[in-house]
Structures are given as structure tokens and as C-alpha cells.
Amino acid sequence: MPHMNPIAFDNPYFSMSIEHRLYRGITGYTIEKGREIIIPVIHSHIEGKGYAGQYIDSLKEKYDIITFPNVLNSKLAGMLERRGFQFSVEYIPELRSHTDVYKWVRDDKKERTA
Numbered sequence: 001m002p003h004m005n006p007i008a009f010d011n012p013y014f015s016m017s018i019e020h021r022l023y024r025g026i027t028g029y030t031i032e033k034g035r036e037i038i039i040p041v042i043h044s045h046i047e048g049k050g051y052a053g054q055y056i057d058s059l060k061e062k063y064d065i066i067t068f069p070n071v072l073n074s075k076l077a078g079m080l081e082r083r084g085f086q087f088s089v090e091y092i093p094e095l096r097s098h099t100d101v102y103k104w105v106r107d108d109k110k111e112r113t114a
Contacts, residue, residue, distance in 0.1 A: 019043070023055035031094050036065040038094060042076070053079055064106040069099045077102065
């Protein structure tokens, strides 16, 4: 039997079967909570066109807090770091787990969340 990540077991938020088109060339799954978004699954189907970066930049216009948990791809991690995302370990209630996250918080919100 293949190894299953414990956060994926019996967790509807981590189901790979419910991916949606998020942006041109990008599919995945998001969890929206008002002006906050969590993106546990993201796939770029056309590499090298800049669509992932454009998608991330578009999120900054719409949301105050953006969280990417469990980033396994080093290219994505680099893109997030260059765009001001901070690495930390947090408890994500929707995933029912402490996990590595890359998180961006709008500057005017940092004072309120600290």
C-alpha cells in the first residue's frame, strides 16, 4: 500500500480529485476565508511562461493573507520567497496539522496579526 500523508487521510480539504482551474495554465485547490486564502495544492501545466508568478501576484491584489502549506517544489519556494513570503511552521486547522508554510501578510495587516 502506498504511503499516505496523515493530513490527507479523511480530510476533504486535501482531496486531489477536486482541483480547479485557478489561472491560465494553473490548477489546484484553494480554501478561502474572507480576505485570506490557503493554497494546499497548485500545479503549473505550462512551465516557463510565468503563469504561476502571475497567479501569485494576482492573489496579492485580492487577499490580505496568503498561505501555501507543504511546499515541496524548490522553484515554487523560490518564487514565494522573492515575492516576500515568510517561511514558518504553523497549525492549519483546515488541514488538521502543524506544517511548514510560506505566508504573506499585507503590510497594514501585520500590525493587527502580531
